[in-house]
Amino acid sequence: MKITNKDVQQVALLSRLEIPTEDMEQVTGELNAILDYMLVLNRVDTTGIEPTAHVLPLKNVMRPDQVAPSLPRELALANAPEQEEGYFKVPKIMEG
């Protein structure tokens, strides 16, 4: 499965990354080399094999419905790049 520059652009968009045009060839090349290597996976017969999403045989790990202290607001905002009146502040969100 060869990945094209267009594919790379789409993936970059989904990842919110900017790939400068001058780097596009190199990035596409690197990704292709790695993805080619992944194709090794196709040699394995996995018919009837269950995927392992969790290695541990755990189930039903839960906690009781109890309120615990929240962070004081100053601490919650302490690392915020921009804040205003107790809110996190972000640039405008384009809608339509």
Place this chain on the structure above:
Amino acid sequence: MSYEVVIGLEVHTELKTESKIFCGCSTKFGSDQNTNVCPVCLGLPGVLPVLNEKVVDFAVRTGLALNCKILPFSKFDRKNYYYPDLPKNFQTSQSDLPIAVNGYLDIEVNGETKRIGITRVHMEEDAGKLVHAGTIARSDYALVDYNRTGVPLLEIVSEPDIRSAEEAKAYLEKLKAILQYIDISDCKMEEGSLRCDANISLRPMGATQLGTKAELKNMNSFRSVQRGIEYEVDRQAEVLDDGGKVIQETRSWDDGKGITISMRSKEQAHDYRFFPEPDLIPIVVDPARVEEIRINLPELPDARKVRLVTNHGLSTYDAEVLTASRAMADYFDQVVTLGADAKAAANWLMGDLSKHLNAGEVAINECLVTPQRLAGLLALLDKGTISSKIAKTVFEEMWTTGKDAETIVQEKGLVQISDEGAIIAVVEAVIAASPQSVADYQAGKERAIGFLVGQVMKQTKGRANPELVNKLLRDRM
């Protein structure tokens, strides 16, 4: 061209747990911005979620109340997309193995019962709130409050079995009633604890294939759901009639303008890249626990309706109205338990009490006319201590002051006069003073007695027992 309307509804409801789904922060509504947050719901580097067991309980309860199958193995998945109200830029939700599937609920429309399928019920976390300076389109920046991130939600998806805006409204009302009955949510659309999106498509009558659907969002009340659907149906019909094609897109309902607006440019390819949430362990619900929850389900609206009809002889219509909300149904049950006649209680609830409630003054469980007080009023009526006309006055007084009926009747001296001796003199005086009406009555004009009764009531300041007055007048004419 005549079209069949095909509607599916997606409802999100906020669960009334004490703490959030994956952390111990409070879910309390209305707190100051960013005061109910912690490293976990803020999505800080290194944090991990831990599932609130009550959320699973509520989800199972809901699935059972909606006649679903509870899946024996269920898990969480990550839904990946970027938005500033989502701290981790993914939402922990459930994708291919939700907690409950394949249920239904029944609605009444035009006297007919119709079954609407429910595809699935799943658990997920809520996002934060965005506050904009001005409107979204015109502000330079947005402010984010994460209090709501991590509040537990259930998403309930219906089959596309709904065929009209009216059916949609009935579905929502029934679903809301059920959710309130099983006490898992406040279901307040105005507070956002109940939200509804609609998928709408049209197809020619008799066709089996589904038409292209549009998704409708931003309908913030039952009324706007109905109006939004009606508008969208008309809009799509126009497009098709003109020979055009409906575009698959998301549209936003503008309540002020009464139209739906395309959000098409917001639709960058939303590839959610679902994959199993590695930080949470799958849920294997114990069948015994499911049974326990099923047995302990409270009486649901339909069952309650049947009981009201069977045990209390109410009409189906009355039973429907009374069980539309749990609060109303509980109120009714309490009044009847206190000894009141069921039909009388029903009439007062649906009449005078509802009139005030619908004026939006206050909720039924907060108003001053408590079930005890209403039962007291009905007892006085039943005993004949007051007439029904007086009772209405007393009720108004009860509503505003919160005093009980007995007290008001005493204070205002409204006890009905049922002693013949006390009334006879007035009756005879009225007869003597109204020869024309007497003559009319004796000539066969039944209605003339109304005037005479009115006169007696006026003289007795409304306190005479009207039936007795009527009888005494007739005896003497």
Place this chain on the structure above:
Amino acid sequence: MFHSTIHELHNKLTNKEVSAVEIAKAVFTRIDAVEDKVKSYITQNRETALVQAQAVDERIKAGKAISPLAGIPGAIKDNICTKDIKTTCASKMLANFIPPYNATVMEKLAAEQAVLVGKTNMDEFAMGGSTENSAYQQTANPWDISTVPGGSSGGSAAAVSAGEAVWALGSDTGGSIRQPAAYCGVVGLKPTYGLVSRYGLVAFASSLDQIGPITRDVTDCAIVLNAIAGHDSKDSTSIKAGSTDYTKALVNDVKGLRIGLPKEYFVAGMNPEVEKAIYKAVEQFTALGAEVVEVSMPHTEYALSAYYVIAPAEASSNLARYDGVGFGLRVDGDDIVSMYKNTRSKGFGAEVKRRIMLGTYALSSGYYDAYYKKALQVRTLVKQDFDRAFEKVDLLVTPTAPTPAFKLGEKSNDPLAMYLEDVCTIPVNLAGIPALALPCGFAGNLPIGLQLIGRPLGEATILRAAYTFEQNTDYHKRFAPLGEV
């Protein structure tokens, strides 16, 4: 003193031969002597460290008992959240991030009164095998400063190796504790998945990450493991294994131990010195009474590919939160999407971006089944290989890496070549089982590490075998020829 072990220093402390403050100061002096060459530390914590040491000295003076780690200076990999202390993950993205909370392992270490020297360098967000992907500095291998210390826990391994810390914590997702431990000639353990809490470990690949000790010898490894292992209610993937004292496993005896040698780990292109050293180690085990059995793990060759689908996929999601909104770097934009792109493009290095792209691609619609689902199925097969092997043997012995430390810059232009270094360590993470690396020889002047792989929760067997090997060799007593020894 800076080459002493935890247990040696503990004895000196309890015998009042030395104070905790003196130990701390000795470590600081050593850092001053060699840090300009090794560059292990991103942040040093000297003032607080002295206060911590002071408290231990007071306890000793008052005649109270102290825990085995009390007063002993250690270093923490900079992807473990330390409350009020900058935690950068060696990334520009978190250059000024100060966590308002402590990782669970830090709470546990505080309870033991361990002394925290500082936060160590690493590959950015734990992605890499050489610590060359740090956005701040290049850590060098104390044995030969023209070579890499390994990665991604290069800073922690180099610090212990150079005597800049008595012990350290690292994290291991595909070999990031074991490989640098092997390259730097120290001991490194990746515990069973779920044995040590991940709460506070900045996530790379959630189903693979584990925190573990990096130490001078096996005894120290058991001591640190005792301190950090245990169930944590804040981590849903944390195991409830009854409390074990891992120092009880330190027994010089491997008689009857069945050791498996999986032929698939001896890959083509392996450095011949490494191969020789491993076989020599196996002979030593046999001489000590162990039984060697050849085993086959037929799916080993696919483990690398599966890992390089699963880990980037999880990482692409775990790293989505770095967006300039709530914390970390923000590079402004006209609107939020530009701000996301600017922040993430400037904040992340090339390797991190590469893995995010790979992961996003593997999960995207149309490719999920071919890549991600397939990789998870291969993971099952890899795990089954181990399960079958452990029916016949108690431990597996393999090289930790196919080569010793390579030269700085040698592989940094070829990501795939870098990935291939992980071939011996990766299968262990996929299966969630424990593995330890310890020194077993040299290729020229560069250390070679032996890897011991155990059953789930088989740390005791691993430690016993490692301790026995150590007691019958002297590699743990050799120090890098750096500065004054």
